[in-house]
Amino acid sequence: MTTMEEMGAKAKVASRQLANAGEKKNEALKAIADALKANSDKIIAANAVDLENGKANQLSASLLDRLMLNEKRIDGIAQGVLEVAALPDPIGTVISGSTRPNGLKITKVRVPMGVIGIIFEARPNVTADAAVLCLKSGNAVILRGGKEAINSNKCIADIMRDAVESVGLDKNCIQLIEDTSRRSSTELMELTQYLDVLIPRGGKGLIRAVVENAKVPVIETGAGNCHVYVDEFADIDMAAEIIYNAKTSRPSVCNAIETILVHEKIAEKALPVIKARLDEKNVELRGCEKTIAILGESVVPADESDWETEYGDYILAVKVVDSFDSAVEHITKYSTGHSECIITENLKNARRFTECIDAAAVYVNASTRFTDGGMFGLGAEIGISTQKLHARGPMGLNELTSMKFIIEGDGQVRI
């Protein structure tokens, strides 16, 4: 088996070719899309082995569903690849530039990162999604997926590598680590000589482990303990619609909300309207004392842990706050810095909220569910960064790039 060092070295070599590959990259993407569709039988057969193993290992129904690939899902993946091909190429974009008084022309140009590592869990579609975003942005990628999907991942990676090679590019711009033991992910996290950045995609545990143990630069993605604050000047119907959408349209994702904060001056009117809407989806409410006083005993009493929890489910924590400042304070204490929202018709409070709240996405009168690369118009997304270094919020192709300065002179020296 290839060692991690060897994979790193091969990726580095491939990344150099890819850095200036121009239109060849799109040819490769089209070849990948075609090959995935042409080989869907093979992928489904490999996936069947994973599903069988998953059942034998008693994976939950929802995990098995995420693992499962069929003709339709493979078509969806291939379609996604073509959409990435259609996006503008970020590489070579001039970010800024100037001519210095001494005549030096300085240009800041977008270039690839080089080699990107992706550690992810059970979804085999990430193998294709992540690889093509890296390829489009001129980066070689080393993929390390979970053991549950190893057969599907291997099959998809092999198909993509052959497709890349068929257009004359180095197939090592896409590599999959076949060893799914803990050792291989540790080695990847320590591959400082070759890896320019490592992006974990998956649950809290995985992300924490990578952030704590990696020696290579990491982009943290993920956790979303998101809030909606219903201001005293809120439009109550709008509040109910936004809360309903942000909680129930897809409760398992990171941009869904977990807690609402309601100003006490509006709570008596607003809470019953909000509850009525959430009842349509049988959302369990866990509330503070004031909430229970207004909505009655159907509300489960909330404790400290409720303010901290990303339920990912049809559960919503509710707290009545005595002021705008209390709402900001609560959010500042419990937010994971993902997406936060105020519902208000008051301009001053809207402005203060966007200034005070320290999160990747701060909303006024809209659902937090919009925090997404596609919804923001980035065209594609490799994840949502919740750190402040390099990228924050939805990461598109630009966030997979670095830059370099090109300085052109005619003999200038520094005095």
Next chain:
Amino acid sequence: MTTMEEMGAKAKVASRQLANAGEKKNEALKAIADALKANSDKIIAANAVDLENGKANQLSASLLDRLMLNEKRIDGIAQGVLEVAALPDPIGTVISGSTRPNGLKITKVRVPMGVIGIIFEARPNVTADAAVLCLKSGNAVILRGGKEAINSNKCIADIMRDAVESVGLDKNCIQLIEDTSRRSSTELMELTQYLDVLIPRGGKGLIRAVVENAKVPVIETGAGNCHVYVDEFADIDMAAEIIYNAKTSRPSVCNAIETILVHEKIAEKALPVIKARLDEKNVELRGCEKTIAILGESVVPADESDWETEYGDYILAVKVVDSFDSAVEHITKYSTGHSECIITENLKNARRFTECIDAAAVYVNASTRFTDGGMFGLGAEIGISTQKLHARGPMGLNELTSMKFIIEGDGQVRI
């Protein structure tokens, strides 16, 4: 003594006030400049203790010189603070924005990082330089300087804290760790709950230690094994001037060159001209066999280690290469990705060089010594990043910031 956790918590609180402090930040900077000048006697007295300890511990003359503060140097520091005050405030700048088809207005705005940690070595001027750049960019800073300068650092930090407080800002936006043991730097590297980024400033050993051990995000600065490649189409006099400048104007800094590569078709003509210029400063040459064949026995034979070494001294490695590609290959193998230069009159080679070389700053016909925030027109510099994540090359105020998305709607929900 305050624990690291407490310092982190205080910094976080201070950072929130600072994030929207606007013009108050410049008032604080002016107060700092005044206070440093008004208290120069105090600083010089504290510095004298450090110098005495340094002598007792047999620090080298050059280290003692870096440690030393006098009236003139303190004036220089204060002047630097005023220059930072005069720079435009990066915070609140709109980076980009759009209106989505559903009417959502999305704006990407520059915001502070939050809390920045700086680990540095013996120079006490860094205490002021780093603190004011962080303050101007709206960040609270936790400084951890070397033990050699601890008395000077404490004195400067106290003066700055009082000045900050005098204009009504939280003095904890500047904090100095007084414990200079290894334990305190380890604790700082693990302060994930409070630290948004950690920047090491100093020698190779320090930077390596921080990169390998930190659990918080790090910006790597520093090492520069820089090259000049003299192409077969070079203007020989220009080559000699640029090499002379890049090697001898300040050999100890990271943007000075360590190796030159000379195309064999021009080597016989060019090398004697280059050597004659370098002889003026008695630069020791370490060359390959072909170099020695041309320049004679005054050239020390180079071995593998010479290609890897950042001399930081009046020493230059010289290699004759048989092609453009060999030059690129050598640079790709040994470069630290800092600054690389080609001397050529050939447009195609200039273009290929800027495309192929993977470094923060790629030069055509100019001295690598220009890689510097001031020279690039950034106004100030916290260091030179040699990593690809977040910042690459000279880091000015913008590189000390993050961004957030502000999304304004009138009730939009995601379908």
